[in-house]
Amino acid sequence: MYSRRRGGNLGLLLLLAQLFQVGFENIPPVTLITIALNAFLFLSPMKPLLNVCINVHETWNRQDWKRLIYSPFHHADDWHLYFNMASMLYKGIHLEQRLSRIWFAYLLSVFSVMTGIVYLILEVALAELMDDPNYKMQCAVGFSGVLFALKVLNGYYNPGGVSYVMGIPVQQQYACWAELVAIHLIAPRSSFVGHLSGIIVGLLYIKGPLKDIMQACADIVSSSNYPRQQTRFSNRGNSGYSSSRNDASYDTTGFTGGMTEEEQLDAAIWASLNNHGAYGDGRRPYGFRDPEQLNEEEIRQRRINRFAR
Numbered sequence: 001m002y003s004r005r006r007g008g009n010l011g012l013l014l015l016l017a018q019l020f021q022v023g024f025e026n027i028p029p030v031t032l033i034t035i036a037l038n039a040f041l042f043l044s045p046m047k048p049l050l051n052v053c054i055n056v057h058e059t060w061n062r063q064d065w066k067r068l069i070y071s072p073f074h075h076a077d078d079w080h081l082y083f084n085m086a087s088m089l090y091k092g093i094h095l096e097q098r099l100s101r102i103w104f105a106y107l108l109s110v111f112s113v114m115t116g117i118v119y120l121i122l123e124v125a126l127a128e129l130m131d132d133p134n135y136k137m138q139c140a141v142g143f144s145g146v147l148f149a150l151k152v153l154n155g156y157y158n159p160g161g162v163s164y165v166m167g168i169p170v171q172q173q174y175a176c177w178a179e180l181v182a183i184h185l186i187a188p189r190s191s192f193v194g195h196l197s198g199i200i201v202g203l204l205y206i207k208g209p210l211k212d213i214m215q216a217c218a219d220i221v222s223s224s225n226y227p228r229q230q231t232r233f234s235n236r237g238n239s240g241y242s243s244s245r246n247d248a249s250y251d252t253t254g255f256t257g258g259m260t261e262e263e264q265l266d267a268a269i270w271a272s273l274n275n276h277g278a279y280g281d282g283r284r285p286y287g288f289r290d291p292e293q294l295n296e297e298e299i300r301q302r303r304i305n306r307f308a309r
Contacts, residue, residue, distance in 0.1 A: 011078030012039065015085050022089065030105045031092025035085045038143060041073050042081045049074060049141055054116050056123050056136035068116040074141045084143045091150045098157060103218075108146065110214060111201055115145035118197040126193070140191055145198035151176040152202025176202070 015035075024032065046052060052070035059067045075081040096104040119140065127135035154172070155161075161172035166186075170178045176199050184192045204210040 009078045011082030015082045028096035030101055031096050038073055042075050045074055046070055053139035053141045055139040056120055060120055068113050071141050072112040072143050072146055087147050111146045111149045114201045115197050118200050122193050140194050145194050148195050148198025149202035156206045
């Protein structure tokens with residue numbers, strides 16, 4: 001393990017405070033383990049960021065496929081970690097109860113790898129279409145690609161709901177596209193391809209063959225390990241995490257520091273842009289991003305600015 005240099009880590013402290021506010025007993029186990037894993041790997045990363053980030057040159061050309069596993073669970077700094085895990089907390093509470101504990105863990109595992117694969121394919125396609133090999137060198141880390149895939153599922157399971165993207169009401173099933181465009185317009189240097197990869201993976205699950213393939217693989221494993229067990233390893237039902245609250249009455253706005261998911265998005269974008277100067281100095285907002293453009297001085301300055309707010 002490579003120890004990360006410690007600074008104020010205010011984002012990590014805010015994440016911990018938020019988890020205490022929600023109450024660990026109210027967080028489904030897979031969601032909690034996922035957040036804990038991301039936090040642990042932030043404090044004790046497997047390797048330096050440049051050795052875990054995903055890009056075409058290192059992952060595809062040099063066959064370093066471990067990056068597909070490492071990259072989603074490493075974050076560039078504490079604010080990057082905080083905003084992603086706050087969003088994970090909101091989505092996990094909703095989706096893990098709906099899909100069951102085992103299926104949600106399975107889903108996160110598949111989405112983590114599939115988002116990276118789609119990212120590589122899109123970057124190769126862009127490099128060929130634009131005749132620009134720089135696309136093959138762009139490196140990305142972070143969980144936001146997976147979060148965009150979960151956002152697609154959230155819209156699918158709540159089709160009548162309304163989300164607010166930068167204060168504009170958008171139907172739930174279209175919120176992921178609105179957020180994709182909003183982030184790109186406000187922060188054009190953010191990784192449009194990384195976020196788009198997550199949306200594509202989500203669509204492959206709800207409209208494409210991915211869910212059927214996952215179910216078929218799960219049935220094979222289930223039947224081979226438990227030939228006499230009649231309970232199907234399924235993505236339907238609430239057999240995993242149990243709660244005395246039902247989905248219709250389960251208010252999760254208090255679980256994210258009083259912010260809805262859309263307010264978290266607003267806070268993440270504006271904190272990144274207004275407080276950290278993404279317009280003026282070319283810094284990129286938090287998300288699925290290129291760690292090569294990070295340096296310790298930049299991160300230190302961001303933290304100073306945040307304290308001075």
